[in-house]
Amino acid sequence: xxxxxxxxxxxxxxxxxxxxxxxxxxxxxxxxxxxxxxxxxxxxxxxxxxxxxxxxxxxxxxxxxxxxxxxxxxxxxxxxxxxxxxxxxxxxxxxxxxxxxxxxxxxxxxxxxxxxxxxxxxxxxxxxxxxxxxxxxxxxxxxxxxxxxxxxxxxxxxxxxxxx
Amino acid sequence: xxxxxxxxxxxxxxxxxxxxxxxxxxxxxxxxxxxxxxxxxxxxxxxxxxxxxxxxxxxxxxxxxxxxxxxxxxxxxxxxxxxxxxxxxxxxxxxxxxxxxxxxxxxxxxxxxxxxxxxxxxxxxxxxxxxxxxxxxxxxxxxxxxxxxxxxxxxxxxxxxxxxxxxxxxxxxxxxxxxxxxxxxxxxxxxxxxxxxxxxxxxxxxxxxxxxxxxxxxxxxxxxxxxxxxxxxxxxxxxxxxxxxxxxxxxxxxxxxxxxxxxxxxxxxxxxxxxxxxxxxxxxxxxxxxxxxxxxxxxxxxxxxxxxxxxxxxxxxxxxxxxxxxxx
Numbered sequence: 001x002x003x004x005x006x007x008x009x010x011x012x013x014x015x016x017x018x019x020x021x022x023x024x025x026x027x028x029x030x031x032x033x034x035x036x037x038x039x040x041x042x043x044x045x046x047x048x049x050x051x052x053x054x055x056x057x058x059x060x061x062x063x064x065x066x067x068x069x070x071x072x073x074x075x076x077x078x079x080x081x082x083x084x085x086x087x088x089x090x091x092x093x094x095x096x097x098x099x100x101x102x103x104x105x106x107x108x109x110x111x112x113x114x115x116x117x118x119x120x121x122x123x124x125x126x127x128x129x130x131x132x133x134x135x136x137x138x139x140x141x142x143x144x145x146x147x148x149x150x151x152x153x154x155x156x157x158x159x160x161x162x163x164x
Numbered sequence: 165x166x167x168x169x170x171x172x173x174x175x176x177x178x179x180x181x182x183x184x185x186x187x188x189x190x191x192x193x194x195x196x197x198x199x200x201x202x203x204x205x206x207x208x209x210x211x212x213x214x215x216x217x218x219x220x221x222x223x224x225x226x227x228x229x230x231x232x233x234x235x236x237x238x239x240x241x242x243x244x245x246x247x248x249x250x251x252x253x254x255x256x257x258x259x260x261x262x263x264x265x266x267x268x269x270x271x272x273x274x275x276x277x278x279x280x281x282x283x284x285x286x287x288x289x290x291x292x293x294x295x296x297x298x299x300x301x302x303x304x305x306x307x308x309x310x311x312x313x314x315x316x317x318x319x320x321x322x323x324x325x326x327x328x329x330x331x332x333x334x335x336x337x338x339x340x341x342x343x344x345x346x347x348x349x350x351x352x353x354x355x356x357x358x359x360x361x362x363x364x365x366x367x368x369x370x371x372x373x374x375x376x377x378x379x380x381x382x383x384x385x386x387x388x389x390x391x392x393x394x395x396x397x398x399x400x401x402x403x404x405x406x407x408x409x410x411x412x413x414x415x416x417x418x419x420x421x422x423x424x425x426x427x428x429x430x431x432x433x434x435x436x437x438x439x440x441x442x443x444x445x446x447x448x449x450x451x452x453x454x455x456x457x458x459x460x461x462x463x464x465x466x467x468x469x470x471x472x473x474x475x476x477x478x479x480x481x482x483x484x485x486x487x488x489x490x491x492x
Contacts, residue, residue, distance in 0.1 A: 032374060035220035043377035051374045067438045069470060070286055073329045076353045077468040080337060080346040091349040096377035097359065097387035132242055 006123060012148045015123035016157065018063035023126040025055035026115050033111060042104035046096035049107035053093070054079070056086040056114045063121075086114040172296045172312045173367035175215030175382075179299050182212040186221055188243050194301055196243040197225050200250045204229025205305050207298040214297045214370035216378055223248040226298065228308070230255040258295055258308040261288075262315065270317045273485050274405030275324070276365025279314065280482050283322035293319055293369040319369050323361040324485075325476045327406065330354035332415040332452055332474055333467065335394060340460035348392045355391040355400060362404050407484060412452035414480040417463065417472050419449060436470040445471040451480075 029052040036044040058068045069075050089110040094103040127134040179190050210224035211217035237251035268281040334350035363379045389400040422437025434442045446466035448455040466472045
C-alpha cells in the first residue's frame with residue numbers, strides 16, 4: 001500500500017472479490033489440506049495442495065479483475081503460462097497418484113506458503129464463511145460493501161463463480 | 165486393473181456408514197435438516213456418499229421436494245459441530261434429467277460404454293455425478309434414477325471429450341514451443357482427464373479434483389507411467405483403451421461464445437468473458453489440424469485469452485467411436 005492508501009473502487013470491486021474467493025475457496029481447501037496431513041494420506045495431500053494453489057490463482061486473478069473460465073481446458077491454458085508464484089508451484093507439483101511422503105511434504109509446504117502470501121495482500125479478511133458464528137459478521141461486511149459501492153455509483157456485486 | 169463395468173458403483177455405502185466417518189448418526193443429520201424438508205426426501209451426496217471423505221468433511225444433503233419451481237440453497241445447518249450443507253431441488257428434476265437422455269444411443273468403446281449424445285455442461289454434469297452416488301437418508305426412499313447405466317455412459321462421454329480437448333491443447337502448447345514446465349503441466353492435465361475417464365468407465369463418478377488420486381487408488385488402477393509429453397500420454401492411454409486418434413482432426417477452433425464487440429469513440433474493441441478488452445482477436449475457425457499450422461503460439465494464446473474456444477466436432481468424434489460398430 002502506498003501512503004495514498006488503496007483505491008476505494010478497487011477495494012469494493014476486484015479487491016472484495018479477491019477476499020471472497022479466499023474465504024470461499026482457499027480457506028476450505030486449507031482445511032481439507034489439514035485433514036489430508038492428519039491422515040498422512042500422501043496422494044490426497046498432493047491433490048488437495050493442487051486445489052489450494054488453483055484457488056490462490058483464481059483469487060489472484062479476481063484481484064486483477066480477471067474472471068476464470070468455467071471450461072477446465074480453457075483454465076488449464078491460463079494456468080500453464082500464468083506468471084504468478086502460485087501458478088509456478090502448481091506446474092511443479094508431482095502427479096498425485098504416485099506421490100510419496102517427500103512429494104506430499106513439498107506440495108503441502110508450497111500450498112500453505114502461497115496461501116499465506118495471498119492472505120497478506122487481501123484488502124480485508126472475512127470471517128471463516130462456513131463456521132457456525134460467521135453469519136452476522138458476513139452480513140455486516142456485505143452491507144458495508146454494498147453501501148460503499150452505492151456511494152461510487154456501482155451496482156450490486158457481480159459474483160463470478162463461473163470457474164469454481 | 166478393475167474390469168470395465170456398465171453400472172454406477174455404490175461402494176457398499178449406506179447413510180449410516182457414510183456418516184460414521186464424521187462421527188454422526190443418521191437421526192442427528194435428519195434432525196438438523198428437518199426444517200428444510202417440507203415433505204421432501206433427503207439424500208446424502210458428495211464425498212461421503214461416494215465412500216470417500218474424512219472426519220473433517222462437510223455433510224452434503226440434497227432434498228427433492230414436490231412443488232418447487234427451482235432449486236434453492238445452500239442452507240447451512242449443524243449436527244453437533246458438523247456442518248450440514250443443504251440444497252433443495254424440485255422432486256422431478258432427476259427424472260427430467262434422465263428423460264433428456266432416454267433416447268440416446270450408446271456404443272461399447274474400448275475404454276467403456278459411451279453415449280452418442282452431447283454431454284451436459286460442467287455444472288449440470290457435476291450435479292448428475294453427485295446424484296448418481298446419492299445415498300438416501302431414509303432407507304425406504306426410492307432411488308433417484310431408474311436406469312443409471314445410461315447416465316453413466318453420458319458422464320463417460322463428457323470425460324472422453326475433455327480428454328480429447330485436453331490432448332489437443334497439450335499438443336498445441338508443445339507445437340507452439342511453450343516452456344517445458346508449461347508443456348509438461350498440460351500433458352499431466354491431459355493425463356488427469358484420462359484417469360477421470362478410466363474411473364468413470366468403472367462406475368466411479370465422484371466429483372471433485374481432490375479425490376482423483378484416491379479414486380484411482382481404490383479402483384486399483386496402475387498410474388505408474390510418467391506423463392511429461394505426448395509419448396508418455398500415448399503409453400498410458402493404450403491400457404485405458406483411449407483410441408489412437410488425431411485430436412486436432414476432431415477438435416475445432418470456434419469464436420468464443422462470450423466474446424462481444426463494442427465501439428468506444430472512434431475505436432472498436434472486443435470484450436472477453438474474462439473481462440478483458442482487446443483491440444484485435446483471433447479470427448481463425450475450423451479444425452485445429454487446418455488452422456494451427458500457421459502460428460501455433462498465436463492460437464494457443466488466443467485460447468488462453470478467451471478469444472476462441474476448443475470445441476469437439478461431435479460428428480467426427482462419433483465416427484471415431486463407432487468405427488464399423490453398430491450403436492445400440
